[in-house]
Amino acid sequence: MTNNNTRPNIIIVALDSLRADHLGCYGYHLNTSPEMDALGQESVVFDAAFAAGIPTMPSFTTLLTGLHPYRTGIVSHIGQRRLAEHVQTLPELARERGYVTVGIDNLVVQGEGRGSWFARGYDHYSGYLYRPFGDQDARLTDRALDYIEEYTDAPLFLFLHLWSPHTPYGPQPPNDTRFYEPGSAPYDMAEVRKLQPDYYESFVNDMKLAHPEDYAYLVAQYDGEIAQADAQVGRIVRALKQRGAWDDSVLLVLSDHGECFGEGGFHFDHHGLYDAVTRIAMLMRLPGRGPGRCGALVSTEDIFPTLTAVADLPAPPYPLTGTSLLPLLDGKTAETRPYVVSAESTRQASLALRTLEHKLVLPFTEDSTGAPLPDFYGRPRDPAPLLFDLRADPDEEHDIADDASDKLAELMGMLHTWRMEMAEATGEPDPIQAQGLSLSFDRFMERLLARR
Ligand SMILES: [Zn+2]
Structure with missing residues (x-):
């Protein structure tokens, strides 16, 4: 070959x-x-x-x-x-x-x-x-x-x-x-x-x-x-x-x-x-x-x-x-992206903004029609954002959002700006809020039980 x-x-x-x-x-x-x-x-x-x-x-x-x-x-x-x-x-x-x-x-x-x-x-x-x-x-x-x-x-x-x-x-x-x-x-x-x-x-x-x-x-x-x-x-x-x-x-x-x-x-x-x-x-x-x-x-x-x-x-x-x-x-730069934004809206809906040091998780609790977006288990979600210090807590077990309000505000601001840029580029509303969940708990259970 x-x-x-x-x-x-x-x-x-x-x-x-x-x-x-x-x-x-x-x-x-x-x-x-x-x-x-x-x-x-x-x-x-x-x-x-x-x-x-x-x-x-x-x-x-x-x-x-x-x-x-x-x-x-x-x-x-x-x-x-x-x-x-x-x-x-x-x-x-x-x-x-x-x-x-x-x-x-x-x-x-x-x-x-x-x-x-x-x-x-x-x-x-x-x-x-x-x-x-x-x-x-x-x-x-x-x-x-x-x-x-x-x-x-x-x-x-x-x-x-x-x-x-x-x-x-x-x-x-x-x-x-x-x-x-x-x-x-x-x-x-x-x-x-x-x-x-x-x-x-x-x-x-x-x-x-x-x-x-x-x-x-x-x-x-x-x-x-x-x-x-x-x-x-x-x-x-x-x-x-x-x-x-x-x-x-x-x-x-x-x-x-x-x-x-x-x-x-x-x-x-x-x-x-x-x-x-x-x-x-x-x-x-x-x-x-x-x-x-x-x-x-x-x-x-x-x-x-x-x-x-x-x-x-x-x-x-x-x-x-x-x-x-x-x-x-090639060693021509050591600079890299400052963060990665990750999205999910299959079994539950969230956005996360991750830097090398921190992670912000923003739960989505309702879609654009105001209908609730439940969690993985079909339960109502807490809308409060989560913040993790990945250097001290790599397993993301301790939410520090209440104790680190400055860092929380900084990352929330970065995520907001990113979302505005995305909306401007596509001319469309937030895709997670517009589409909702593709496989909510109820629908997933229907599929799982139908297989048996
Ligand atoms: Zn896969």
Whole structure:
């Protein structure tokens, strides 16, 4: 696959719901990720990369457009809004410049028809239905390897979206027991179920676990799924090397968002704008550029302009909200964005503004018609903003909004200014307030119970 073209292959492997701090290269104490750890030695590992929107559809729309969800209007998963036709996606730009473009992804197929733009720009869009409890990741990676073998003349753009380690957790043996440390978790499943019995009974029972009463067993299943997906990353790396394509390939391995294990009172899902959810794993291997770690604040908005710069693809005829990371990676600047704004409006609605030191979380309690926007569990929300000092409290357990009113006012002012800029750029009202929740607790429970 060594191509004679001056443009590098662009290979993106996206692992759904992968929490950065459950990988060895991000300091995890278990050996869940030997392949990604090895890849990290050849890549830039981003320590402070954040999703501009969660969960999957907002996060990946931003990845593929370089635009914040507040610019595209794609602020929720399987919401009503479609991506505007004039917005260009990364595979569209790549195909225009001679790339063979391949997407192996399920967002069009499984998203109730609402993710149609995820198929744009591909010569080959290989859709699939997510099937947990099997070896689907391996079969999807087989498809990717076929394309890596087949295309020898044109540069290849490949987007491979694997759903491990998303729920339901169900790794294949031996990965189901490899990371199990009985009784090691700080939560009692009986207490977790009490939080919302209908929800957790259905949700956890769906997974048909060997030890459903041990929280540590559930985390071990999640870790086992990471190990399964990690092995597939290793297969991609080896295939590129064996085919002599490594020196011509950009390889980006990243997650769309993380997963909660108790943060915000949420378990085994990915909502709320805590770092457990908004911080992503991100390894970028660039030919001709050395490996290293990057502690600068980075948003998923910045990936599109970085990759278009690396591949010399034309910029779209409108301003992006992201900026290229190349000057940072080349040491030409140490400056980075002052903050990342993250949005959610799928199971509950919030905005967060995160700097390196602080996080402000602004709950949305009603939509533009005045209808209530409940929380993840269907309860009324407290409208009071939350403030966390991330240096002293990296787990975001202590809200200091009442004690740090100056800092709160400063960050609220920054967020207000940002929202005004977004509204001015789009000429539209706040998209979260205009659209409401795409998957409220009641609707989610209907879907969950209908599956049984
Ligand atoms: Zn996802």
